[in-house]
Amino acid sequence: MMLLVYTLMSAVLVAVGIFGLASRGNAAKILISIELLSSGAVGLVFFPMLAISRSFVFSQSLMILFLSVDGVTLGITIAVLLMAVKRSETGDMNKLNELRG
Amino acid sequence: MLLDDVISVVIFLSAFSTGLYSITTEKPVRSIMAAGAALWLVSLAYWHLGSFSLALMQLSIAVGALVIIGLSSVQSFEEKIVRGDVAAVLAVTLVVLLTPWVLALRFYEDITTSINVNLSSYFPVFVLIHGLLILAGSIVAVLLVRGWRE
Amino acid sequence: MDSVWLIFLSPAIGSALSLILSPIKKRRIIEAIAVISSLISVFTSAELFFLRAPLLNSPAFIQMLSGPIAPVLMVDKLSALMSFVVALVSFLIVVYSIGYMGEDPSYIRYYSLIQLFIAGMLGLVLSGSFLYLYLFWEVVGLCSCLLIAHWYEKPEASRAGVKAFIVTRFGDVMLLTAISLIYLQVGDLRYDVVSLHLGSLPSSFISMTMLLSLGGAFGKSAQVPLHVWLPDAMEGPTSVSALIHAATMVKAGVYLVARLVTLSLEYGSVDIVALSGFSQVLLWIGSITAFLAATMALVTYDIKRVLAYSTISQLGYMFAGLGAFSSVPFSEAIFSSMLHLTSHAFFKALLFMGAGAVIHATGTRDMREMGGLRRSMPITSTAFLLGAIALSGIPPMNGFFSKDAIMEVVMSASPFIYTLLLITAVLTPFYIFRAVLMTFFGEQKRHAHEASISMTLPMIILAASCFITPSITSFMLENNPLAGFSVDITTALFSISAVLLSLVLFYLSYWRGLRLELAFARKILEKGYYFDDLYIRVLMPVFRTVMSGISWGVDRVLDALSYRIADQANRFGNFLREIHTGMISHYVAAFSLGLIILLAMALGVMLT
Numbered sequence: 101m102m103l104l105v106y107t108l109m110s111a112v113l114v115a116v117g118i119f120g121l122a123s124r125g126n127a128a129k130i131l132i133s134i135e136l137l138s139s140g141a142v143g144l145v146f147f148p149m150l151a152i153s154r155s156f157v158f159s160q161s162l163m164i165l166f167l168s169v170d171g172v173t174l175g176i177t178i179a180v181l182l183m184a185v186k187r188s189e190t191g192d193m194n195k196l197n198e199l200r201g
Numbered sequence: 202m203l204l205d206d207v208i209s210v211v212i213f214l215s216a217f218s219t220g221l222y223s224i225t226t227e228k229p230v231r232s233i234m235a236a237g238a239a240l241w242l243v244s245l246a247y248w249h250l251g252s253f254s255l256a257l258m259q260l261s262i263a264v265g266a267l268v269i270i271g272l273s274s275v276q277s278f279e280e281k282i283v284r285g286d287v288a289a290v291l292a293v294t295l296v297v298l299l300t301p302w303v304l305a306l307r308f309y310e311d312i313t314t315s316i317n318v319n320l321s322s323y324f325p326v327f328v329l330i331h332g333l334l335i336l337a338g339s340i341v342a343v344l345l346v347r348g349w350r351e
Numbered sequence: 352m353d354s355v356w357l358i359f360l361s362p363a364i365g366s367a368l369s370l371i372l373s374p375i376k377k378r379r380i381i382e383a384i385a386v387i388s389s390l391i392s393v394f395t396s397a398e399l400f401f402l403r404a405p406l407l408n409s410p411a412f413i414q415m416l417s418g419p420i421a422p423v424l425m426v427d428k429l430s431a432l433m434s435f436v437v438a439l440v441s442f443l444i445v446v447y448s449i450g451y452m453g454e455d456p457s458y459i460r461y462y463s464l465i466q467l468f469i470a471g472m473l474g475l476v477l478s479g480s481f482l483y484l485y486l487f488w489e490v491v492g493l494c495s496c497l498l499i500a501h502w503y504e505k506p507e508a509s510r511a512g513v514k515a516f517i518v519t520r521f522g523d524v525m526l527l528t529a530i531s532l533i534y535l536q537v538g539d540l541r542y543d544v545v546s547l548h549l550g551s552l553p554s555s556f557i558s559m560t561m562l563l564s565l566g567g568a569f570g571k572s573a574q575v576p577l578h579v580w581l582p583d584a585m586e587g588p589t590s591v592s593a594l595i596h597a598a599t600m601v602k603a604g605v606y607l608v609a610r611l612v613t614l615s616l617e618y619g620s621v622d623i624v625a626l627s628g629f630s631q632v633l634l635w636i637g638s639i640t641a642f643l644a645a646t647m648a649l650v651t652y653d654i655k656r657v658l659a660y661s662t663i664s665q666l667g668y669m670f671a672g673l674g675a676f677s678s679v680p681f682s683e684a685i686f687s688s689m690l691h692l693t694s695h696a697f698f699k700a701l702l703f704m705g706a707g708a709v710i711h712a713t714g715t716r717d718m719r720e721m722g723g724l725r726r727s728m729p730i731t732s733t734a735f736l737l738g739a740i741a742l743s744g745i746p747p748m749n750g751f752f753s754k755d756a757i758m759e760v761v762m763s764a765s766p767f768i769y770t771l772l773l774i775t776a777v778l779t780p781f782y783i784f785r786a787v788l789m790t791f792f793g794e795q796k797r798h799a800h801e802a803s804i805s806m807t808l809p810m811i812i813l814a815a816s817c818f819i820t821p822s823i824t825s826f827m828l829e830n831n832p833l834a835g836f837s838v839d840i841t842t843a844l845f846s847i848s849a850v851l852l853s854l855v856l857f858y859l860s861y862w863r864g865l866r867l868e869l870a871f872a873r874k875i876l877e878k879g880y881y882f883d884d885l886y887i888r889v890l891m892p893v894f895r896t897v898m899s900g901i902s903w904g905v906d907r908v909l910d911a912l913s914y915r916i917a918d919q920a921n922r923f924g925n926f927l928r929e930i931h932t933g934m935i936s937h938y939v940a941a942f943s944l945g946l947i948i949l950l951a952m953a954l955g956v957m958l959t
Contacts, residue, residue: 105209106246112217113239120224122940128229130935132236135266136220139243139259146247146255160252167258174266 107147113140127181134177138170208249216242237267241296353413354395355424358434359473361391362441366466373459382449385462389445389469392438396431396473404431404827410618412479412543425479425542429613429689432827433476433606436693440598440700441469443809448590450805451707455588461501465594468494472599476606481530481540484607488526491603492519492571495595499587511583518580522570526607529563532556546618554625561611561629565636572604572666574640579882581663582647585655585716589707592655597662597699602692605669608633609685612673616681623677633674634764638771641667643880645778649785650876653716654706657786658699661742664775665695671772672757675764686828687756690835693824694749694817698741701813702783705735708806709790712799718786723795731802732791734810739787741817743780743850749820751846752835758842773849780853788861 117137120129146163216239223235240263247256365388369381403426410427445465452461471490478484493516500512534540536556537548549557568574573581584596595601616623641664648660672688708731709724710716725732741748744755754776762769801807821835829835878884930941 101206102209102250105206105213106250109209109213109216109243109246112213113220113243116217116220116224118939118943122936122943123224124934124936125224126229128233129224132223132233132266135262136223136236136239139240139262142259143243143246146252150250160255163252163255164258167255167262171262171265174262 103147103151106143107151110140110143110147113137114144116140127184131174131177131181135170135174138166138173142166142170205249209246212242212246212249215239216246233267237263240266355399355413355426355477356415357395358392358399358438359470359477361395361470362388362466362473363470364388366463366470369459369463369466378458381459381462385445385448385466386442388466389438389442392469392473393442396434396438399426400431400435400827404428405830407431410542412541414479420480420482420540422483423479423541424477426477427613428827429606429609429685430476432689432693432824433602434473435823435827436696437469437472437476437599437602440696440813441472441594443812444590444594444598444700444704445469447593447704447707447806447809448588450803451590451711452588453803453805457501461498461588464494464498464501465591468498468595468600472603475603479542481533481542481545484610485527485530488567488571488603489523491600492516492523495519495584495600498591498595499584501587501591505586507583508586511580511586515580515584518577519570522567522577524566525563525570526567529560529567532560532563542614542618546614549615550622554622557615557625558628561615561626562632564607564611565629565632568604568607568670569636570604571607572601572670573663574604574636574667574670575643576882578640578644578663579879579886582656582659582879585653585659589655589703589710592659593700593703593707596659597703598696601662601666602669602696605666605673605688605692608670608673609688612676612681612685616676623681627677630674630677630764633670634761634768635674637667637670637672637674638761638768638775639667640664641671641775642771642778645775645782647876647879648782649778650873652718652789654709654718654721654786654790655703655716657718657782658702658706661702661779661783662695662699664779665691665699665742668754668757668772668775669695671761671768675760678764679760682828684760686825687753687760689828690756690821690824691753693820694741694753697813697817697820698738698748698750701734701810701817702738702742704806704810704813705731705738708802708810709735709799711802711806713797715797718789720796721790722793723791724799725791727795727799728791728801730807731810734807734814735791736787737814737817739780739783742783743853744776744846745780745850746847747818749817752821752838755838755842755846756835758846759839762842773845776846776849777853777856780850781857784854784857785861 113136117133117135117140120133120136125133142163145166149162219235219242220239223232223239226232226235240259244256244259244263247253247259365384368384368388372380372384407427410425412423412425414421414423416422445462448461448465452458455461468491471487471494475484475487475491478487496512496516496519499515500509503509503512530540533545536552537545539545566577570577581596581601585592612626615626644660644664644667648657648664651657651660669688669691672691673684675687676684708728709721712728713721713724715721737748741750744750746752758769758772758776761772822832823835825835826832875881932938
């Protein structure tokens with residue numbers, strides 16, 4: 101029951117993350133959407149894995165890996181978005197609809 | 202285990218609402234803070250399950266994300282930080298940082314005797330991480346209070 | 352190589368040579384080439400005729416290379432006779448052309464086309480396969496039209512050439528259909544193969560194929576209703592008219608029918624009942640054409656048109672004679688028709704040559720402008736008169752014997768047809784002596800001098816030959832030189848009475864002023880029974896409307912199709928283009944949608 105709820109929570113976080121990415125927003129919104137998305141994705145994998153197999157160690161190790169990757173992604177994304185925001189005048193990512201520059 | 206279920210439902214609802222709030226609100230700083238809160242709640246979920254390492258990882262992600270995003274957004278948007286925002290950031294950061302510390306103190310035996318990971322040998326690391334996090338959070342808080350402008 | 356090939360290759364080479372040597376602007380050289388090439392044809396065909404063909408019991412096939420489409424010649428009595436006659440008359444006309452076309456500036460075009468024509472005609476009669484028959488058929492038709500329009504600066508001449516082409520085209524299409532049908536059924540077009548298979552084919556198929564090829568024959572030989580091109584073809588030079596429209600090309604249709612009859616009855620084993628419809632058509636169309644054409648010849652004032660109508664009429668006789676094959680032994684039918692063919696070739700060529708000499712001397716074709724030329728052109732008038740006598744069927748000229756042969760077989764076939772032909776035999780002397788009278792007797796209206804030797808010599812030779820053509824024909828076909836001269840008493844009496852009646856009427860009309868009131872019919876006759884009007888005023892507009900309607904519909908369909916397809920493609924492209932907004936959030940939404948779909952599919956797969 102618990103695992104089910106937590107799985108659901110992760111799914112919700114994924115949905116929220118996608119929703120945030122798909123809707124108009126500035127750079128910060130994009131970043132946090134990515135964060136939420138990846139956290140939710142990790143959870144989405146972790147909780148069902150717990151439900152199925154008893155190997156807690158393996159699951160945890162895997163998730164640690166994923167989360168660290170998530171951190172790296174974050175760093176790169178921040179760098180890119182910072183550059184983009186600096187180049188364009190606004191922070192609205194949707195204004196960046198041309199490949200120019 | 203009714204308590205477990207209740208806790209999980211509470212965490213679920215909170216995470217959902219904060220996450221939703223973070224992406225629907227207009228103000229950048231608030232959305233960042235709300236996202237931080239959601240991620241912290243996820244970390245609590247991991248803690249609840251007993252996977253402390255994962256909880257810590259999630260926590261570090263959350264805080265790090267918050268810090269960096271907050272800093273950069275402040276820089277990008279040149280928003281005027283209002284006092285309410287500073288207070289919110291402070292509060293959230295403190296809570297995020299202190300919760301595991303408190304929890305670890307409270308449930309130390311459970312940690313060490315947990316079925317999953319023998320955490321005793323990692324405890325110094327645990328402390329170290331939290332120390333760094335506190336440090337970073339303090340810097341952020343100071344900067345925010347000072348109204349750091351470029 | 353067998354010398355038989357030279358018969359038609361020689362004029363072909365001569366034609367090409369005339370064109371190649373055209374930079375040498377010497378008329379004599381070109382004329383010499385033409386004369387020599389046609390003379391070679393005469394010699395080689397004479398060799399064939401006198402030395403080889405009489406020995407043949409069954410047709411000889413001479414093939415170059417091998418295979419179903421290789422050039423192959425068939426030599427039998429029919430083709431030997433035809434090739435000899437054609438070669439001889441062609442040679443004489445080439446000699447005549449030297450005088451007639453002596454001042455024409457386009458002589459190179461003329462001589463090369465004439466030789467090409469001769470080659471085509473000889474190839475046609477010698478061909479051993481329907482493929483080459485059709486090939487040469489087309490060559491001959493083409494040369495005919497080009498030569499009709501030799502003086503293309505005259506609009507009437509080019510119109511006449513086009514008209515000839517189109518009218519014969521109708522016939523050619525039918526012939527082509529027939530040949531294709533034969534090919535589809537038999538798989539091969541060579542005469543020997545086809546005649547072997549003919550017996551085993553269903554009779555409905557055979558009669559359909561035969562009738563279709565009759566269309567071709569009628570087109571080329573100007574029978575009703577495809578006769579309209581021949582009178583207009585008189586716009587061409589008279590030597591062309593003599594060669595093509597009197598002596599050779601128009602006989603190609605008769606030859607085709609004779610060839611078909613021999614293939615199916617003599618060499619093949621076709622049931623004669625299957626061909627009964629075929630013979631009926633021949634009889635009726637032949638006799639009706641003969642009659643109608645003779646009536647039309649009565650009212651025209653153009654000397655060449657008289658002869659043109661006369662040709663159509665006499666060709667009708669030949670077809671009628673052929674059509675009798677279901678009532679008499681077919682060899683008799685063919686013999687009678689061939690007899691008349693050879694006689695007609697000679698005397699009609701003679702008549703045309705005479706007319707040509709008159710036209711050349713007086714500069715007009717209208718007989719009302721001529722008169723009394725007997726005194727100034729004695730040789731021409733004598734020759735023309737002899738030709739007229741032959742045409743009328745007066746003994747001892749060849750026309751009498753050949754017409755009698757046809758009447759003999761036709762009487763066994765159908766008394767009604769016989770009567771029709773007899774009436775025509777009354778009309779024939781009338782119209783030809785009318786022409787003689789108007790041209791050579793009376794007062795001279797225009798100055799004229801006798802024709803040159805190149806024109807008179809062939810006329811004399813032809814006139815002399817007219818006495819012996821029955822012998823030539825029967826020598827080949829019946830192995831008996833005298834058979835051509837035999838007549839049946841009954842028909843002979845009727846024929847002679849017809850001629851006498853005609854002469855009496857003629858005398859009464861022109862010397863005693865007996866005027867048969869034909870005014871009501873004159874208009875009809877002058878208009879050629881309104882055939883031309885039918886074609887031009889009725890059929891052509893109908894055709895044009897139908898065609899333009901079809902093309903309008905097709906255009907609409909094609910436009911709509913291509914336009915609509917292009918439009919749809921355009922719209923779809925535009926629609927797709929709008930997906931690329933450049934906005935990141937749209938892209939995210941799009942691929943998350945795709946992701947959801949994929950997951951759902953995976954889920955579905957997993958669940959089933």
